[in-house]
Amino acid sequence: MPDVITSDGSIRKDNWVIVPRPADGESLDIPDQPALIPADLWLAGKEHFDDRDDIGVWLDSHEEPEILAGVVNELPVIAVNFPKFSDGRGYSIARLLRERLNYRHELRAVGDVLLDQLQFMKRCGFNTYVLRADKDINKAARCLNFFTQGYQAATDTDEPLFRRRAS
Amino acid sequence: MYVYDEHDRQMAAERVAQFRDQTERALAGELSEDEFLPLRLQNGLYVQRLAPMLRIAVPYGMLRSVQLRRLARITRDYDKGYAHFTTRQNVQLNWPAIEDVPDILAELAEVEMHANQTSGNCIRNTTTDQFSGVQADEITDPRPYCEIVRQWSTFHPEFAFLPRKFKVAVNASEHTDRAAIQVHDIGLQMVRNDQGELGFRVHVGGGLGRTPMVGPVIREFLPELDLLTYLEAVLRVYNRYGRRDNKFKARIKILVKALTPEGFAAKVEDEWSHIKDSPTRLTEEAISQFKGYFTEPDRQPVPDVTDALATQRFENREFDQWISHNVDTHKNPGYAIVTLTMKKTGTPPGDASDRQLEQIADLADQYSFGEVRVTHQQNVVLADVRKDQLFELWQVITPMGFATANLNTLTDVICCPGGDYCALANAKSIPVAESIQRQFDDMDYLYDIGNIDLNISGCMNACGHHHVGNIGVLGVDKKGQEFYQISLGGSSHHDAAIGKILGPSFAREDMPEVMQKIINVYVDNRTEEEPFLDTYRRIGIEPFKERVYA
Numbered sequence: 196m197p198d199v200i201t202s203d204g205s206i207r208k209d210n211w212v213i214v215p216r217p218a219d220g221e222s223l224d225i226p227d228q229p230a231l232i233p234a235d236l237w238l239a240g241k242e243h244f245d246d247r248d249d250i251g252v253w254l255d256s257h258e259e260p261e262i263l264a265g266v267v268n269e270l271p272v273i274a275v276n277f278p279k280f281s282d283g284r285g286y287s288i289a290r291l292l293r294e295r296l297n298y299r300h301e302l303r304a305v306g307d308v309l310l311d312q313l314q315f316m317k318r319c320g321f322n323t324y325v326l327r328a329d330k331d332i333n334k335a336a337r338c339l340n341f342f343t344q345g346y347q348a349a350t351d352t353d354e355p356l357f358r359r360r361a362s
Numbered sequence: 363m364y365v366y367d368e369h370d371r372q373m374a375a376e377r378v379a380q381f382r383d384q385t386e387r388a389l390a391g392e393l394s395e396d397e398f399l400p401l402r403l404q405n406g407l408y409v410q411r412l413a414p415m416l417r418i419a420v421p422y423g424m425l426r427s428v429q430l431r432r433l434a435r436i437t438r439d440y441d442k443g444y445a446h447f448t449t450r451q452n453v454q455l456n457w458p459a460i461e462d463v464p465d466i467l468a469e470l471a472e473v474e475m476h477a478n479q480t481s482g483n484c485i486r487n488t489t490t491d492q493f494s495g496v497q498a499d500e501i502t503d504p505r506p507y508c509e510i511v512r513q514w515s516t517f518h519p520e521f522a523f524l525p526r527k528f529k530v531a532v533n534a535s536e537h538t539d540r541a542a543i544q545v546h547d548i549g550l551q552m553v554r555n556d557q558g559e560l561g562f563r564v565h566v567g568g569g570l571g572r573t574p575m576v577g578p579v580i581r582e583f584l585p586e587l588d589l590l591t592y593l594e595a596v597l598r599v600y601n602r603y604g605r606r607d608n609k610f611k612a613r614i615k616i617l618v619k620a621l622t623p624e625g626f627a628a629k630v631e632d633e634w635s636h637i638k639d640s641p642t643r644l645t646e647e648a649i650s651q652f653k654g655y656f657t658e659p660d661r662q663p664v665p666d667v668t669d670a671l672a673t674q675r676f677e678n679r680e681f682d683q684w685i686s687h688n689v690d691t692h693k694n695p696g697y698a699i700v701t702l703t704m705k706k707t708g709t710p711p712g713d714a715s716d717r718q719l720e721q722i723a724d725l726a727d728q729y730s731f732g733e734v735r736v737t738h739q740q741n742v743v744l745a746d747v748r749k750d751q752l753f754e755l756w757q758v759i760t761p762m763g764f765a766t767a768n769l770n771t772l773t774d775v776i777c778c779p780g781g782d783y784c785a786l787a788n789a790k791s792i793p794v795a796e797s798i799q800r801q802f803d804d805m806d807y808l809y810d811i812g813n814i815d816l817n818i819s820g821c822m823n824a825c826g827h828h829h830v831g832n833i834g835v836l837g838v839d840k841k842g843q844e845f846y847q848i849s850l851g852g853s854s855h856h857d858a859a860i861g862k863i864l865g866p867s868f869a870r871e872d873m874p875e876v877m878q879k880i881i882n883v884y885v886d887n888r889t890e891e892e893p894f895l896d897t898y899r900r901i902g903i904e905p906f907k908e909r910v911y912a
Contacts, residue, residue, distance in 0.1 A: 281400060281483070283523025287601050290520055295636060311384060311393075311401055318519035331392070341380040342373060346513045348641040349520065355641060356369055356513065357648035 199303075200324040202317050204336025211272060213253055213305060225250070231274045231303075234263060241266070253305065256284040260291045267298040275321070277306035286319045293320035293350045310338040320350035363424045363733060364509045364655045366474045373517070374471040377478065381405045382464035389461065404484055404522070406477025407463050408785075415783070416455045416463060417480040418470060422490045422508040422532075423451035423736040430723035430734065432473045434716040440466050445719060447704060447712040449776055449825055450529070451489050451736045452480055456783055478516055483524045485515035485597070490532045491540040492737040495656060496745045498693040501552040502560060504534035506652035507589065510644065514590050521597050525604035526612035528597070529569075532562075542738065542854035544568045544576045545830055547614045548596060553583065561585045566596060566626065567618030570824035574860040575615045578623035580630065587644045588634075594642055595634035599626070659731040659746055664696025667750045674753050681756055683805065684767040689752065692745075698752060700730075700744040701737070702764035703774060707799040709763070710792045711777040712740030721762050729755050738827075739776055741769065770813040772881070773799045776827055780820030780837065781844070787820035789837025789844035794818055794873050801874035802881075811881055814894045815854070830854035832895045833880065834861045835873070846873055850880070850906060851898045862903055865911055876910055883909045 198206050211229040216236070223236055229249035237244065237252045244250045251272030254260060267273070273292060275285045285304065292298040303323040304316045310330055317339055326332055348355040366374070381401070388398040402408075406417040418433070433453060437445050440462050446454040458466060470476055479486055488511045495503040511530055515521070521528075531543040534552040543549030549565035562584045568577025584592050600614045603621075618626045675682035690699040702722065705711050714722070722742055726734045729751055730744035737743060742764075747755060759765045768774045775798065778784065780791030795818055802808050817831030821838075828834035834849040845867035852861030868876050883906050888897045898906075 280397070281523050282606060283483075283521070283525075283601055284606075286520040286523070287598050294640075309397060311397075312523075315519040315522055337383075341383075342376045342517065344369065344373065345519065346373070346516050347518055353641040357510070357651070358641060358645065360367070360369070361645065361647045361651060 197325050198332055200313070200326060200332065200335045200339075202322045202339065204339050206332055206335075211251065211274075211303075213274065213276075229272075231272060234258065234273075237270075238262060238266070241269075251301075254288055256282045256288070258288075260288045260296060263292070263298075264296055267292060267296045268300065270298075270300060272301045272303055273298060274303040274305045277304060277308055277312075280307040280309050280312055282307075286315060289316070289319040289321055290350055310334055313339045314341055318345060318349040318351045363426065363505070364421070364652075370474070371471075374474070374476055377405075377476065377517075378464060378467045378471050381467060385461070385464050400482050400523070402463075403482035404479050405463070405467065406480040407458075407460070408481060409460075413457045414460050414463070416458045416466065416477060417448065418453045418455070418475060418477050419480050419487045420452050420475075420736050421512050422488055422494075422505055423492055423738075424505070425734050425736065426473075427723035427726045427732045427734075429473045429475055430719050430726070432469060432475070434719035434723070436466055436469055437716045437719070444713055444715045446710070446779060447714065447736050447740045447742065449712075449738050449740060449778070449827055450487060451492075451738055452487055453736070454779070456779070481527075483526050483528075484522050485518065485524075485528045485530065488512055488515070488530045488532065489541055489546075489738060491535055491538075492735040492743045493540065493690065493699055493745065494534065494735075496692050496694075496697075496699055497535060498691065499536050499538075500534040501536060501554060502534055503653070503656050504532040504552055505656045506649065507550070507552075507586070508532050509652055509655065510589065510649070511593065514593070514642075518597075521601055524597070524601055525606045526609070526614075528600070528614065530593075537856070539855045539858070540737070542827070542830060542858070544858035545570055545574070545827070545854060546577065548593065549577050550589075555583050559585060562589065564592070564596075566630075567615040567623070568858075569613050569615045570827060570829050571613065572610050572822050573613075573615065574824070574829040575619070576858045576860065577615070578618065580618075580623055580627040586649065587646070588638060590642045590644055591638045591640060592630070592634055594637060595630050598633055599629050603629075659733075661694055661697060661746065662748070664748050664750055671749065671752065680760075680767070681753065683809065684756055684765055685752065687767045687771070687809075688765070688769045696749055698747050698749050700747045700752070700755065701769050702742045702744065702759060703766045703769055704741050704764070705768060705774050705799075706763045706766050707773070707796060707803065710779070710782075711775050711795055714742075718762065718764075722764075725755070725759065739770075739774060741774070767805070768808060770815070771808050772802050772811060772814045772816050772833075772877075773808060774816075775799065776815070776817040776831065778819050778825035780818075780826075784820060784825075786823055787837065788822075788839035789820050789846065790870075791818045791820040791826060791835075791837055794835060794837070794846060794870060797870070797874045798877050801878060811885065812893050815852075817852070827854060828852075829860045830858065831861060832898070833877070838867055840867070844870055846870060848876065848880070848910075850903055851895065853895060864903065865907055879910050880906055 234252035253274035408415040531546040545568040551563040564581040565577035735743040775795040777795040781787040818835040819826035819828040830852040847867040849861030
């Protein structure tokens with residue numbers, strides 16, 4: 196079971212698993228436990244999962260979150276994969292899910308998730324993080340809170356510093 | 363100029379603490395080199411050919427004397443006693459030790475300086491015209507907008523891992539462009555629309571490097587309040603769709619070209635339509651708050667010294683040349699803009715010793731309200747000098763080596779550090795600059811051939827902006843030997859153009875002679891008062907080719 200970090204830096208365990216995209220010609224193999232499946236495959240057959248409340252989706256960094264418009268809040272968890280920590284597309288995906296599609300449930304960062312990117316992820320709307328296994332999970336709380344404020348509005352605040360200063 | 367408030371100070375301190383923590387983890391082996399790389403780059407730290415290099419941000423080129431003195435002290439305490447002014451209005455140290463960098467950043471933070479985002483695949487230091495706020499022909503002072511962009515782009519959570527680096531430049535003069543905005547990822551030209559409202563003409567997708575391009579206009583008029591939401595839309599489109607599979611095709615210019623400027627603009631407009639009224643939209647109050655930091659200094663009425671100056675110029679030819687070349691017109695008739703040239707032959711262009719940095723600080727305090735501006739041509743500007751103090755100032759700076767009256771001439775070379783320092787370089791650039799400066803050491807001849815931008819880069823990353831030099835020089839490596847390719851006809855101004863390659867490259871020792879031949883072609887063909895670039899545009903590249911390769 197993976198250790199999951201939450202935005203306040205606490206650690207919990209849960210048993211959501213990521214179901215990889217099946218190879219061509221293979222079918223999706225859904226386990227008997229909470230599962231995150233490729234978002235487009237969920238969309239293509241979402242009626243099959245109506246009886247389960249433990250199915251979420253994951254998006255890869257090149258995928259468009261807009262495909263989930265209108266149905267996002269049917270999902271208890273959406274994970275965004277960072278194939279490489281230097282691939283910054285996941286930050287835009289997260290903000291779009293939160294700010295454009297109004298996703299309200301759990302948004303999870305998975306993949307090449309390292310300590311020094313956590314605070315950016317938090318500001319963009321992620322609220323859980325599965326750190327890459329070799330990283331020290333006990334340092335996450337500190338890394339999530341290096342900064343007490345930011346200059347910009349983002350998912351975490353509607354008040355950019357220039358508005359806070361003016362008020 | 364801008365002064366930190368408690369928010370800026372807190373974030374600056376937190377940034378230093380964060381980088382100290384990151385450096386400790388890197389030195390302890392908890393961060394791999396690959397993982398530490400973007401973290402150190404976004405704090406200005408490169409690992410170079412001979413030593414690390416630290417690039418310190420000078421937001422839109424503005425420095426206070428106290429900051430110059432601190433830089434001087436840092437070069438003494440942590441480096442070899444000199445610094446280098448870069449082509450992006452920043453300052454570089456060439457010899458810091460990696461483990462000292464957190465301490466250096468802490469010392470910088472004490473004087474409201476930092477090295478944030480001076481490298482890495484993020485939004486870099488916003489640059490502008492070094493004459494902002496003191497020239498007569500500007501639409502408005504662009505610096506408050508530069509500071510607005512600086513704050514918005516600093517630690518932006520969505521745009522810290524872009525496909526590639528991202529540079530924004532702002533220009534507000536109607537007739538000149540000293541900020542080279544059309545060769546930036548985003549170039550913002552301040553304009554007023556028919557209703558007299560202030561805004562920006564937005565260029566996107568200019569740039570130098572491997573695929574030089576002049577940035578097309580993607581929006582003719584962007585109202586000032588919409589600046590940040592629109593930038594956010596451009597960056598989001600780039601972050602999502604810019605290429606990440608090939609480093610050499612990852613700049614936004616490649617995306618703009620692939621989508622066409624119209625197609626790219628449509629994507630930006632679509633994104634913008636969702637966020638234009640978001641909380642990121644600027645307010646009148648916010649803009650006027652930022653403008654409040656860039657007020658007019660306490661200039662005094664200066665007696666009319668026209669006659670006295672004329673006499674001094676008549677009696678002293680060198681002073682006269684210095685006034686003609688290194689002094690520019692100020693919007694206030696009692697004041698003048700003085701450029702201190704950092705291009706004395708024999709010194710690498712843009713280098714300043716610790717002592718010189720302190721001298722510049724003293725000059726700023728004594729003659730220009732304690733402030734200076736760094737230019738992208740690697741010189742330093744005193745923007746507010748009383749006209750009745752010009753002669754005295756000239757006498758003071760001449761022995762310091764800041765009065766070489768070659769501003770904008772052939773020997774006012776823009777030059778990257780090149781193979782002497784930089785790990786990326788294919789060839790040395792400083793010795794080429796020096797050999798050309800020596801070839802053209804006759805000042806009368808230099809003035810006769812007029813203003814010519816000579817830009818030298820040691821590799822195709824183009825830190826020396828060679829593509830937009832009237833004459834550009836690019837160092838190339840051929841089987842381990844250094845050669846130099848010449849291009850002609852580039853411009854970084856309103857008439858921006860990418861230079862055309864003359865032909866096969868030359869050995870370093872041939873460069874002064876080749877340069878002389880190029881200038882001879884110009885002199886033989888020019889009409890009266892015709893600058894080099896105009897002659898080139900009229901006669902084309904062929905006559906130059908024929909002479910040089912004869």
